[in-house]
Structure formats: C-alpha cells, structure tokens
Amino acid sequence: MHTVAVLALDRVIPFDLSTPIEVFARTRLPDGHPAYRVRICGATPTVDAGAFTLRPPWGLEALRDADTVILPGCADPTAEIPGEVLAALREAAAAGTRMASICSGAFVLAATGLLDGLRATTHWLGTDLLAALHPAVDVDPDVLYVDNGQFLTSAGAAAGLDLCLYMIRRDHGSAVAADAARLSVVPLEREGGQAQFIVHDRPPTPRGSVLEPVLRWMEDNATREITLEDIAAQANMSTRTLNRRFREQTGTTPLQWLLRSRIRRAQHLLETTDHPIDRIAGQVGFGSPTAFRDRFKRIVGTGPQSYRSSFRSLSVD
Structure with a gap:
C-alpha cells in the first residue's frame, strides 16, 4: 500500500496539516480497499500547532519508508529548519520518494535545495519572499500547483486539496480521484490559477507625485x-x-x-x-x-x- 507521510513541524498550519490526512485516508480503490496509508511524522515528540499541541505517532525515520512526503505550511515561513529535518528530506528524496508541499511548505522544500532549477509555487502572499530567499527556484505566482515529477508544490489553503486530488488521479486514475473529490464536495479540477484569488486593489496612486x-x-x-x-x-x-x-x-x-x-x-x-x-x-x-x-x-x-x-x-x- 502507498504510504503518505505528513510532516508536522512547529507552528504547522492546521488546515494544511489536516487536508492531506483527510483526503488520502478516505480515498478508496474500486474494490473498496484503502488506497493510502497515512502517517503523521514529527521532528520532536510534541509539535506546536497554534490552537493545539500535536503528538506525532512517528518520527523522521518514517520519511525513509514513505512513498510520498507531504510538507504542510508553517506560520513563519522564514523560521530556521532543523538540520536533521533537511537531512531526512534529502535522504528520502535520494531514495526516490515523491515530495509535495502545501502553501508555505514550499519554503521547507526549497530549503533542502531540491527545488533549485525547478518551477514552484506557494501562497500568492509569499511568492515574492520565496523568490528572494531562494533565487535558484523559478517561482510561478499564478498557478494552483506545479508538478515537476518527483517534487510538487501548491499554493495556499484549498490549492493543497487540488494538489492532493491531482496526485490521487496520477496514482490511481480519474475514477478514484473523482470519488475522492465527491467526498470532499469539490470539483476534481478548478478553472484558472491562483491569480483569480489575488485581491487586485486599485492601481497605486503615488501621493504628492506629479502624476x-x-x-x-x-x-x-x-x-x-x-x-x-x-x-x-x-x-x-x-x-x-x-x-x-x-x-x-x-x-x-x-x-x-x-x-x-x-x-x-x-x-x-x-x-x-x-x-x-x-x-x-x-x-x-x-x-x-x-x-x-x-x-x-x-x-x-x-x-x-x-x-x-x-x-x-x-x-x-
């Protein structure tokens, strides 16, 4: 069975954390059997999730046994990533493990260097910061998700759900993915990219300028x-x-x-x-x-x- 490891770091965003847990855990194959085994992993015995404290049942060693690793976003995308986390992610990637980030989880994946030279995205509020901190990454601010094969990234919040459904379709076909989408009460595909969700304020008027x-x-x-x-x-x-x-x-x-x-x-x-x-x-x-x-x-x-x-x-x- 395909194992999905969801990595919970301190200040993990609960929405980003719960989305892959729910979507993958509830996905069923045509014969009714579960399509995925989901494991919540952490670098420490307890994880600060803001409104609550999480006790991940698995540690970083579970990343080595996973077929897919999901990196949810964290409240502070500029926070330093522990060296042992980066090492574990690089080791898993070297073994061929698929890795996907949700929202600001792209900052964690970018910190490993695994996104260097690749196209990636994150929440539109963080795209400029991601590009500034990781200039070797080709940041695309307009899309809901990017698939580079082994490494995938998604924009904020609901785009993480889009990415999970996309990976399910890639793994098991459209019928299984469509059933997972119905359980989540969302379309299998949404039209457009995240540009439609960016608030386009009135063009700036420079106060006091000749214009x-x-x-x-x-x-x-x-x-x-x-x-x-x-x-x-x-x-x-x-x-x-x-x-x-x-x-x-x-x-x-x-x-x-x-x-x-x-x-x-x-x-x-x-x-x-x-x-x-x-x-x-x-x-x-x-x-x-x-x-x-x-x-x-x-x-x-x-x-x-x-x-x-x-x-x-x-x-x-």
Missing part, C-alpha cells in the same frame, strides 16, 4: 475611450515623458495602469451585480465584449463567468 492629478482623472474617466495622447494632454506632457514618468512612479505604462483599473472595476461589478457580462464590458470601458473576456482572463486567470460563479455576493442572488 497624482492625471491618475485621478484616469480613474474618473476609465469607462470611456482614452488614448495615450489623451492622457499626455491631461498631464501636460509629451507621450514619451509620460511613459517615462509612469514607469518611474508606478512601474507600468499608462495604458496598462488604465487596463488594471478597468479590470478591478469589472471584478467589483461581477461580485456585486447581476448585470450581463456584455453590459459590464461596456460599463468598464471595453468596446468589445470579446476583448473584455480575453483581457480579463489574461489578468485574473479565469473568465468573467467563472469568476462570478466563484465570487458573486450571496446578497445579489
């Missing part, structure tokens, strides 16, 4: 057709100077800034109204509903209808 008045004007007029020349005239600058100032003070171009403002307004309308999508396209300044759908999916990671299904306020229904 502040024109940025306010762009927000107020975002629903009508605006050209680069219109923005330059409003700012009393040449288009070349305008582009340079924008890149210096906002990190993007005027038209990209405007586009981001329109998409954020569209997200708000999708969440809070029942307006048809074609109408919303016009309300936020897109002349073509097709262009709106294309741009929305590029920026958010999923289509407007799927976004609405996931985030529409219950009060609108």
Whole structure:
C-alpha cells in the first residue's frame, strides 16, 4: 500500500496539516480497499500547532519508508529548519520518494535545495519572499500547483486539496480521484490559477507625485475611450515623458495602469451585480465584449463567468 507521510513541524498550519490526512485516508480503490496509508511524522515528540499541541505517532525515520512526503505550511515561513529535518528530506528524496508541499511548505522544500532549477509555487502572499530567499527556484505566482515529477508544490489553503486530488488521479486514475473529490464536495479540477484569488486593489496612486492629478482623472474617466495622447494632454506632457514618468512612479505604462483599473472595476461589478457580462464590458470601458473576456482572463486567470460563479455576493442572488 502507498504510504503518505505528513510532516508536522512547529507552528504547522492546521488546515494544511489536516487536508492531506483527510483526503488520502478516505480515498478508496474500486474494490473498496484503502488506497493510502497515512502517517503523521514529527521532528520532536510534541509539535506546536497554534490552537493545539500535536503528538506525532512517528518520527523522521518514517520519511525513509514513505512513498510520498507531504510538507504542510508553517506560520513563519522564514523560521530556521532543523538540520536533521533537511537531512531526512534529502535522504528520502535520494531514495526516490515523491515530495509535495502545501502553501508555505514550499519554503521547507526549497530549503533542502531540491527545488533549485525547478518551477514552484506557494501562497500568492509569499511568492515574492520565496523568490528572494531562494533565487535558484523559478517561482510561478499564478498557478494552483506545479508538478515537476518527483517534487510538487501548491499554493495556499484549498490549492493543497487540488494538489492532493491531482496526485490521487496520477496514482490511481480519474475514477478514484473523482470519488475522492465527491467526498470532499469539490470539483476534481478548478478553472484558472491562483491569480483569480489575488485581491487586485486599485492601481497605486503615488501621493504628492506629479502624476497624482492625471491618475485621478484616469480613474474618473476609465469607462470611456482614452488614448495615450489623451492622457499626455491631461498631464501636460509629451507621450514619451509620460511613459517615462509612469514607469518611474508606478512601474507600468499608462495604458496598462488604465487596463488594471478597468479590470478591478469589472471584478467589483461581477461580485456585486447581476448585470450581463456584455453590459459590464461596456460599463468598464471595453468596446468589445470579446476583448473584455480575453483581457480579463489574461489578468485574473479565469473568465468573467467563472469568476462570478466563484465570487458573486450571496446578497445579489
């Protein structure tokens, strides 16, 4: 039987810890037999899990006997990983053990060096930090999970469930995975990446900068057709100077800034109204509903209808 070892370190996030335990332990093969044996492992006799203290039944030696090791996230991703933990993970990896991280568990896996040169992800709040601490890792902030074969990583919270179901499908096929998904009351696959869950705030307006008045004007007029020349005239600058100032003070171009403002307004309308999508396209300044759908999916990671299904306020229904 396939053994899954879930490693609980101090300040482990309980949600990340419980997800693989529940999903793998409840998975059944077509004949009704369990598909996995799950073991909770720790580096110490007791583990601080925040709201409770955990006593893992197995120690690090269980990692050597596992077919898959799951690394849940910890509350402090910058905490130093004990040397014996890193050594045990490297030893298990050398023996061919599959390793998967959930949320900030990617920081533990990256600390072993096993992700060097590979693509990986983590919760969108931590992607910049992961890239800064481990520059040899190719961090992708937009996806729900990444499969490198032996090493897999997932984004935050529910993306860990997506990854577990993906591994079940890889191990035992779609029928077994679909049954596991039904038990968890989730779809076997979700459309889009984690970009759809990132809060896209209003594009930054640098207070006191020479661009502040024109940025306010762009927000107020975002629903009508605006050209680069219109923005330059409003700012009393040449288009070349305008582009340079924008890149210096906002990190993007005027038209990209405007586009981001329109998409954020569209997200708000999708969440809070029942307006048809074609109408919303016009309300936020897109002349073509097709262009709106294309741009929305590029920026958010999923289509407007799927976004609405996931985030529409219950009060609108």
